[in-house]
Amino acid sequence: MTRHLGLAVDLDLPGRLTARFAAQPGEVVAVLGPNGAGKSTLLHAVAGLLGDVGTVRVAGETWSAPDAPARLVRERRVGLAFQGHQLFPHLSALRNVAFGPRSRGASARESDAVAQDWLDRFGVGELGGRRPHQLSGGQAQRVALARALAAEPAVLLLDEPFSGLDVGVATELRLELAEHLRAFTGVTLLVTHDALDAFALATRVLVLDDGTVAQQGAPDDVAARPLTEHVARLVGLNVLRDGARLRAFRPSAVGISLARPEGSARLRWSGRVSSVSRHGDALRVQVATDAGPSLIADVTPDAAVELGLAPDREVWLAVKATAVDEYGAPVA
Amino acid sequence: MPAALAAVFLVVPLVALVVDTPWSDLWTLLGTREVRDALRISALTSAATVGICVLVGTPLAWLLARVDFPGRSVLRALVVVPLVLPPVVAGVALASALGRNGLVGGTLRDLTGLTIPFTMTAVVIAHAFVAMPFFVLAVEGAFRSTGAGYDAVAAxxxxxxxxxxxxxxxxxxxxxxxxxxxxxxxxxxxxxGATITFAGNFPGTTQTMPSLIYTELQGDVEVARTLSLILLLVSVLVLGAMRERWLRVP
Incomplete structure (x- = not known):
């Protein structure tokens, strides 16, 4: 691939991250994975904060290539919004947003006008005169997103933009951001720990694990057939790995009994309850099976009382063959 | 107990100075030419020292805080040396470098006919030499604590x-x-120490307040005390202006 109008990366940071993927203009790529999987490294590499990292091509421009010096951070068109907003504490909200246009040569008046426009779009237009410490968490994160977008980036890099916010505020902001991202013509990389972010905002999901790409695809496919335990937990699925084959089934399809159930040994497990927690109208029971993996099952409160489900209780789990989705992992 | 001892030890000399000073002489002394000269020279040279520190010390502090280059730790160690160097040694070192026949000073004299020692320039150079490390370390710390994160965002x-x-x-x-x-x-x-070694103690050109106090101490101890009190007052005034920063208990 010599020319790519979206984003094409082929990163090689030995010991930290090896990743190759591409995204079309307008795509929102959710980057999932456990801590230390390389998510933030990926964003920093694209932003140019790590120097030579392999290949990064954006909108037909080469930002980094193995045989050429890396393009400077300030000459890449990236918009950054990381957790903890990182607004300049000594500048007003308006001047924070105006910083990008101003740095790229616009006059003070033009920059302020652009900044005011972006603040208006995020519904915080009347807060332009405030310093970051005078803003609430949600307001500050809106200003940070406005600042990132006001610089007219080709790639938008969001690192857990909703973490640390109240659930209500995060939900509201997620809906707003979805709207702004639909209007955004560049590529968005969104690092998140939240399944809702990934599946509400993203057009594609990239799963990182231990410094490599473990899975990528459409959000629905990844949610239905996760290849990593991290994503399985995130979407609340039981996933069992058997060599290159995987079996996934929903917690609601799992039956719990005290006596050994009938059926195939492949579809039943003995174990001990490790935790019971509320999950919607049901109770979610986590069981550490004697065979090794930890499985989850949803039961009604009545059933839980009847079975006397409490931590350390010995139980049997079983699932019907028809409820199990069996699929193969692509050969690595 | 040891804490009280330390506090008493730090406070008593200052109290003694304040109590023992003939306050009535203060205004008469402030009117004499010698004292006015010394005050003027101290004010001028200390202001110039701060100016030099800001102009060249700030870039050095930035370099040490932000740029990763080979030999950075060596450079930082070298910058800190004047901090632990006895001031008299600093004066001797400056004389070796910038004296009439010094490493740099000799060449300067041959080329331009200018000599540095025993001028007000020499006072400022001596002061800048001993004050710069304090400045650089304080500012480097400030650059570090404000974090490179904001710099990256700006980029x-x-x-x-x-x-x-x-x-x-x-x-x-x-x-x-x-x-x-x-x-x-x-x-x-x-x-x-560095001043008197490198720049001398000439009234009107290189005699700063501490040098004047030293001179008076050989003759009239009372005058030396009064002059010391003046310096103490100036220091307390500055401390007062800075109290927001340093005297606030975290």
Whole structure:
């Protein structure tokens, strides 16, 4: 691939991250994975904060290539919004947003006008005169997103933009951001720990694990057939790995009994309850099976009382063959 | 008990100075030519010292805080040396370098006919030499604590190094920069050893307040006390202005 109008990366940071993927203009790529999987490294590499990292091509421009010096951070068109907003504490909200246009040569008046426009779009237009410490968490994160977008980036890099916010505020902001991202013509990389972010905002999901790409695809496919335990937990699925084959089934399809159930040994497990927690109208029971993996099952409160489900209780789990989705992992 | 001992030890000499000084002489002394000259020279040289520290010390502090280059730790160690160097040794070292026949001073004299020692320039050089480390360390600390994160954000927004420094790094480090200025100023005001060794003690050109106090101490102890009190008052005034920063209990 010599020319790519979206984003094409082929990163090689030995010991930290090896990743190759591409995204079309307008795509929102959710980057999932456990801590230390390389998510933030990926964003920093694209932003140019790590120097030579392999290949990064954006909108037909080469930002980094193995045989050429890396393009400077300030000459890449990236918009950054990381957790903890990182607004300049000594500048007003308006001047924070105006910083990008101003740095790229616009006059003070033009920059302020652009900044005011972006603040208006995020519904915080009347807060332009405030310093970051005078803003609430949600307001500050809106200003940070406005600042990132006001610089007219080709790639938008969001690192857990909703973490640390109240659930209500995060939900509201997620809906707003979805709207702004639909209007955004560049590529968005969104690092998140939240399944809702990934599946509400993203057009594609990239799963990182231990410094490599473990899975990528459409959000629905990844949610239905996760290849990593991290994503399985995130979407609340039981996933069992058997060599290159995987079996996934929903917690609601799992039956719990005290006596050994009938059926195939492949579809039943003995174990001990490790935790019971509320999950919607049901109770979610986590069981550490004697065979090794930890499985989850949803039961009604009545059933839980009847079975006397409490931590350390010995139980049997079983699932019907028809409820199990069996699929193969692509050969690595 | 040891804590009380330390507090008493620190306070008693100052109290003694205040109590023992003939306050009535204060105004008469302030009117004499010698004292006015010494005050003027101290004020001028300490201000110049702070100016030099800001102009060349700030870039050095930035370099040490932000740029990763080979030999950075060696450079930092070298910068700190004057901090632990006895001031008299600093004066001798400056004379070796910038004296009439010194390493640099000899060449300078041959080329331009200028000599540095025993001039007010020499006073400022001596002060800058001993005050710079305090300033650089304070400002480097400020640059470090404000974090490279904001610099990175500025870069992603398209700001070059200079714009980033001017609009982000410097404003954020301003409190530390002011603290560095105060430290450098106080160090310069009190500097004696390096000054008298390198610049001498000539009334009207190189005699600073500490040098004058030293001279008076050989003759009239009362006058020396009164002059010391003046310096103490000036220091307390500055400390008062800085109390927001240093006297606030966290």
């Amino acid at each position: 992603t927004l398209g700001a070059g190094r200079w714009t980033t420094f001017r609009r982000v790094t410097l404003p954020l480090a301003l409190p530390g920069l002011l603290a560095g200025c105060a430290l450098a100023w106080a160090r310069s005001l009190g500097e004696f």
